[in-house]
Amino acid sequence: MKISGTSLGLTTTDCIVTLDPSYTLLEFDSLRELPAETESLMPESTPVLRQASGGLCSICADRATGKHYGASSCDGCKGFFRRSVRKNHAYTCRFSRQCVVDKDKRNQCRYCRLRKCFRAGMRKEAVQNERDRISCRRDGQGVGTLSISVLLQAEASTHQYLSSTPLMNCDITAKKIASVGDVFESMKQQLLLLVEWAKRIPEFCELPVDDRVALLRAHSAEHLILGVARRSLPYNNIILLGNDFIIPVSGPEPEVSKVAARILEELVRPLRELDITDSEFACLKTIIFFAPDCPGLERSQTVRRLRFQAQVLLDEATFEQRGRFGELLLLLPPLQSVAWQLVEQLQLMRLLGQASVDSLLQEMLLGENVARGAALQPGSNSEVLMFNQHAGPALSRDLLGEHVALPCNFTSVILPVPSSLPGVPLLPTQTGTDLYTHGQEENMPTEIANNLPVPAVHTCL
Amino acid sequence: MKISGTSLGLTTTDCIVTLDPSYTLLEFDSLRELPAETESLMPESTPVLRQASGGLCSICADRATGKHYGASSCDGCKGFFRRSVRKNHAYTCRFSRQCVVDKDKRNQCRYCRLRKCFRAGMRKEAVQNERDRISCRRDGQGVGTLSISVLLQAEASTHQYLSSTPLMNCDITAKKIASVGDVFESMKQQLLLLVEWAKRIPEFCELPVDDRVALLRAHSAEHLILGVARRSLPYNNIILLGNDFIIPVSGPEPEVSKVAARILEELVRPLRELDITDSEFACLKTIIFFAPDCPGLERSQTVRRLRFQAQVLLDEATFEQRGRFGELLLLLPPLQSVAWQLVEQLQLMRLLGQASVDSLLQEMLLGENVARGAALQPGSNSEVLMFNQHAGPALSRDLLGEHVALPCNFTSVILPVPSSLPGVPLLPTQTGTDLYTHGQEENMPTEIANNLPVPAVHTCL
DNA sequence: CCCTAGGGGTCAAAGGTCTC
């Protein structure tokens, strides 16, 4: 140490020369701090709070607040030294570098004050790097424009119907087992809520209408499954539908129970172990929703960015627990898998004539672009058989170069964000009402109704 | 008394201590792993893992004073973590949450420092409350034994055949377009390599044989796709098979090209944009491999832990780039989707009699538990039609309570870890040789051959 | 009985804040 001593007063003789910015040439090594030891002799008996240390500042003889940077000093000299070193200030003495530095005159010559700081034993090495700020600027995190609060609000808005009926039948044993019709009914409700949910996300509303439709269709089955899994978290061996019906694992319908069992085992169980939070759920849903590989997407890059933002939000919401982010993302493959099985069951039931599939379900879940009430599009039978969310009609057409443009004449009817109340046909307060089949046109805003027939999803937007 | 400082500060903290709801909700005990220890178990050979040596703080690389709260760390990071958890601080990064945290800069961003504490394995549950010592709960089990170096070696061992032929035909234009037979041929090779790869992972070898078979079957199609995607990274609009044939997007076989197009678009492109590294690839493959939801798994929890270790390894390998970990994991759903389509194509081709599917392919890709040369198992036709990796025969039987025990009399022939050279029927040096069909029994180790007929996968183990 | 690892606490001296 004492390297400064070696470079001792060599060049510092002319009075006008500015201090070397890096302070390496300073000769002030003749440290003679007098009162440094006094304080150590003093017992702690002095109850004076702050500048209790009985010493004096070895630079200006003000009351010292302790040792700073190597010298007993006051707060003023401490701050002065730190600022000088941090900003690498180069001061000049206007006189002959012999200025008096005391409590009253210490601000009259910075050059001489700094020189005295060094002489008193302050070392510039003791000044640290700038640190993080302490103050609290509560600004939301997030990379882009997506924010957790918006996502949480969107999520909350789609639950308002349920929560409005306070604690609606919390007793599971009192709930009725869902028939196939009840399941379809619930699915329709949830799909409509999904549309509502999406419309609460401004970034979604700014996409072209075709992209909006494509996104809504792309992973709707996964959203259904994810939603039902989450709703069922508090219960054991039971799936709770949105319309308050239940599906027991060992229910009457083997096809239904099969899917239910997988939901419970592969989704509910891990979700429960993770004890997923609302924020996490909101992010996960958004990640699933903004699917950049969704076929026919015009703004694929935008969607990719949105998904990126969502996954970074999730990462940030989970960083306290190592591995949690990954575990949450790793729920997506099984979710997709279960969703697939659900769609397959649907297809099968429709093929076997066991159920009439509503047009909304047909369009969103089965991926078919049907006009309401119109017949099935011809020529897609084999594709239905080997249905696959991605290889459905849309993508197949795409890959075969048979791209069929989605109807674009409905742009005018798109309501970017629901202004006040959701303008959607509402959820029934009592379950069991088929709110869509045959009864929907009347409930729709007239400007949409005028354009009938249109694919169902378009009418919801 | 010296309480002065604290008593003064009592009222001034509120603006900093913002309530972060997620902060208090984390209790998540089940997945507590300490992969931080993995590196202590492995030689220093891995160049990938920083935080390597045991004497360094895994947060800031200062000298560590021991393990604190679950991570080897210095006193500074220890104190920082305790204070942060105790006071429930919610920090904000002023930049983009990518701050470097090292000895010099660790105080520049508390958000990033705390985040790194968590990522390094610190757990807030380990911070005890004032003077009140709870159980000193030794972390006991759970030590992550998986290491990147082992995974990299396993990966390298399955490439040795290819790299032994130096730069084998780097000119793509000189390569031949694959016929359907060539594709099958390549798939078989790659599946055998997958078995070899798995056998290089000690943790895999310690699993019961039925679990090993189940894992090998579960996501084999995804491994094929992932491998081919990676192999094709350097090329444009072309899929490069393992046996050096190529599949152009606009090839003669529309069914094949369809899958190829998706591979290129949904996998090759993002992988190329990410510029995936060897370590990342190795982790990703392992994550896919250890699929805890795989039907019929006995040691499901063990597999889940292994996957957890793998995903934490990947997280650590990618932490420098924000969002990278998530983007990599988000490749898995499309990978699964493409794999599904591949399997569907296979099913279809077999149904239409366009190709004879080898028994290995049948077992591993189509999920059927067939004895070599035996006829198709009856009664699964409808299930084949709606094939689904999870809902395939095995799971269906399971769910229907028709669990068919896998043959367990082959335990004795299992070779835990390949001692020297892989003891598998080797890859042909020249392509086009069908090494499996009708010609395999002669190539197998005799003790396996004596037990014929057995499912193909068992014989490989 | 002692030793050690990893909990807990302390407080000098860094840092930052904010009004003149």
Add this chain to the structure above:
DNA sequence: GGAGACCTTTGACCCCTAGG
């Protein structure tokens, strides 16, 4: 923009205890 009174954070250092 600087000065400096005032408050927070950091981390080296030490104590304590259970498990070996």
